[in-house]
Amino acid sequence: MDNFEHVTEPVSPTGRYFNTPLICSYVFGFLEAEIPIDDSQDLCLFKDVFLPINPRFSSIMERDKDGTMKWRKVEVRAEDHMKFPIFPESESLEVYDKYFDEYVSKILMERTPQDKSLWEIHVIKYPTSNAAGTLIFKLHHALGDGYSLVGALLSCLQRADDPSLPLSFPSRKPSQSLAPKKGSFKWFPSTILSVFNSFSDFGWSIVKSSVIEDDKTPIRSGDEGLEFQPCVLSNISFSLDEIKMIKSKLGVTINDVITGVIFYGIRLYMQEIDNKARTANSTGLVLLNTRNIGSYQSVQDMMKPDSKSPWGNHISFLHVPIPKLSQASSSNPLEFVWKAQKFIKRKRNSFTVFLIEWVLDMELKLRGHEAVAKHIYGTIRNSSVVISNLIGPVEPMALANQPVKGLYFTMTGGPESINIAVMSYKRTLRLTLKTHKGFIDEKKFKSSIVKAFEVISKAAMDMDIPNKSKG
Incomplete structure (x- = not known):
């Protein structure tokens, strides 16, 4: 049986750079919840919102018969990628801060299995000093850079004040052009x-x-x-x-x-x-x-x-x-x-x-x-x-009507x-x-x-x- 009948596309050169024995890099996106996380919609968000973003989220990297690395479509199961850590019960936010920090330090160091799609979502339902709960998106750098992956994450979110309106971002002035001005050699x-x-x-x-x-x-x-x-x-x-x-x-x-x-x-x-x-x-x-x-x-x-x-x-x-x-x-x-x-x-x-x-x-x-x-x-x-x-974004965001208090990212590898x-x-x-x-x-x-x-x-x-x- 040909395992490559469902190949979607070759792996880009940069995607291969970031998935070698020397460098295995991840982008982590953190969404801080303003209210306790309601996980009743997690499976629907996983299947209907996150997976369809990009075919790479339901693919693995494999080498074909010619030795070329390609993305191959695979079946993705929620239990392989959705993580729900259990912390010891406590009434102290400071104690939960410690559990949270220890858990984050651990997953920053771990590599995801190569025989599964290269991402995970960690749902931290416990409160910390910063948030009522935290969603952590662990995405392999081979899937895309920070712009692509944060853009994918934002596509799952809506404006909290009016979901029908798009999110807006601070404006950036373009770099000054090096092109000469007409009729002038000052350039x-x-x-x-x-x-x-x-x-x-x-x-x-x-x-x-x-x-x-x-x-x-x-x-x-x-x-x-x-x-x-x-x-x-x-x-x-x-x-x-x-x-x-x-x-x-x-x-x-x-x-x-x-x-x-x-x-x-x-x-x-x-x-x-x-x-x-x-x-x-x-x-x-x-x-x-x-x-x-x-x-x-x-x-x-x-x-x-x-x-x-x-x-x-x-x-x-x-x-x-x-x-x-x-x-x-x-x-x-x-x-x-x-x-x-x-x-x-x-x-x-x-x-x-x-x-x-x-x-x-x-x-x-x-x-x-x-x-x-x-x-x-x-x-x-x-x-x-x-x-x-x-x-x-400039405006407050929400994920499935749950307001997002904070947003940040980091990289590893x-x-x-x-x-x-x-x-x-x-x-x-x-x-x-x-x-x-x-x-x-x-x-x-x-x-x-x-x-x-x-x-x-x-x-x-x-x-x-x-x-x-x-x-």
């Missing part, structure tokens, strides 16, 4: 500079991925096999309105503000643990969505052959040096925001991301997907922290000691910190990030001249 010098910067950044990125490691510091142990070590998940929430006030005062973007806060917080933490680390060579690896879009498209649109934001893995990365904590930056922490703005602006007008994609494609053709996985693994291992971000995922929802910006247990002091690290935000916010509000930007 020429900036284009030449952009080309020079692109190749310079590209060369540095290749060297960082293969040769030069970051210094060993309180945020980077340099140990082997960190992807198999236990980790801790924690969250920090900031007011999006306050971030917008900082943004307006400094004349920068929200991304500039939060990147500056993260980098300043990292340096404060490093200094507290080891004063010499304040000037160590450390790099942030920023994961980017390479789609030329401003918001999420529907899953139906993502699945179209001519989609501008197709389903799958469309990501790249950039190396961003973490500014050193010099005496000048200690006295003026806004320098971290302005340096972030300057670097991000330069990268925005650069072709580095596409050059990196080209290199990975060439390496795939010449050496195979496991060699590319090794390249990506080395890129992460040589850096100190991985940062990614996604935008969330890489050899980094710190992974920071940023996501907005309603009027809150949430930083989810995945840290190496026993190496990173998560309480001190969180405290350093919060302190960085408070110091930068105060410095911005105390500025005499508004809209002063050094970018």
Whole structure:
């Protein structure tokens, strides 16, 4: 009998990168319930809403007779993928917080069986300090990137105020075009500079991925096999309105503000643990969505052959040096925001991301997907922290008429000691910190990030001249 008569499509090259012995990566989406979870509709949601989103959710990866990895349709049973953990009964939210954290740490480390579809849904019906219950979506990165998978998750949700209306998202200004203005040659010098910067950044990125490691510091142990070590998940929430006030005062973007806060917080933490680390060579690896879009498209649109934001893995990365904590930056922490703005602006007008994609494609053709996985693994291992971000809806959401209080995500599978995922929802910006247990002091690290935000916010509000930007 031919096992491949129900093959839907070949596995994409990136899908294979993220499902190798070296890298087995997952995206975790967390939905926090505002009221206790009613699981009476779980089976219907599973069969009628979640499974139909994408054929990959009811397929497994298998190698055909020619050695090509393909998605094969299989029968999916709810009991294989829906998990309902049982915690000891308690009247204390703090105790449930502990059970929840321990359970999350456990499933972050576990790999899903390869003979079943590569996802799970964990239904936590117990209350915590943050929510009345939590749904955890564990989705293998081979199924798609964060944009695809969070977009799929959002397709299961509705606006809480009016389900007939679509969810809306914060607007994003498009990058400034490099195309020349008609009748003018003013664009020429900036284009030449952009080309020079692109190749310079590209060369540095290749060297960082293969040769030069970051210094060993309180945020980077340099140990082997960190992807198999236990980790801790924690969250920090900031007011999006306050971030917008900082943004307006400094004349920068929200991304500039939060990147500056993260980098300043990292340096404060490093200094507290080891004063010499304040000037160590450390790099942030920023994961980017390479789609030329401003918001999420529907899953139906993502699945179209001519989609501008197709389903799958469309990501790249950039190396961003973490500014050193010099005496000048200690006295003026806004320098971290302005340096972030300057670097991000330069990268925005650069072709580095596409050059990196080209290199990975060439390496795939010449050496195979496991060699590319090794390249990506080395890129992460040589850096100190991985940062990614996604935008969330502006309006409150509901799942089957159950209001969603909070929304956040994280990723696993890489050899980094710190992974920071940023996501907005309603009027809150949430930083989810995945840290190496026993190496990173998560309480001190969180405290350093919060302190960085408070110091930068105060410095911005105390500025005499508004809209002063050094970018």
